[in-house]
Amino acid sequence: MPRKHPPRINVTPFDETVFNATKRIEVKRGHRYEIHYSRNSSHPYRCAGCNREIPSGSNTFTVIDLDHILGVQAGIDERRHWHPDCWRLFR
Numbered sequence: 060m061p062r063k064h065p066p067r068i069n070v071t072p073f074d075e076t077v078f079n080a081t082k083r084i085e086v087k088r089g090h091r092y093e094i095h096y097s098r099n100s101s102h103p104y105r106c107a108g109c110n111r112e113i114p115s116g117s118n119t120f121t122v123i124d125l126d127h128i129l130g131v132q133a134g135i136d137e138r139r140h141w142h143p144d145c146w147r148l149f150r
């Protein structure tokens with residue numbers, strides 16, 4: 060009998076054109092996070108880790124909580140931007 064594939068996470072697409080690079084999944088604090096790495100961002104953002112500005116033109120991580128308590132769509136809607144170094148320090 061063929062093995063069942065594990066269930067896939069169904070992520071509603073959002074503005075992918077903002078991102079020009081890879082994404083990956085990381086698990087922190089029991090949540091799966093989808094990390095989008097973006098070079099040379101076109102907008103300034105506020106880092107969710109240190110609360111300081113990420114100037115436009117920086118490298119940023121956009122982080123989606125796939126295990127958001129209100130569901131994946133809420134995780135997408137509330138996605139946060141991080142300095143890569145701040146994200147690495149987040150445990």
Ligand SMILES: [Zn+2]
Pocket residue numbers: 106107108109110111141142145
């Ligand atoms: Zn930061």
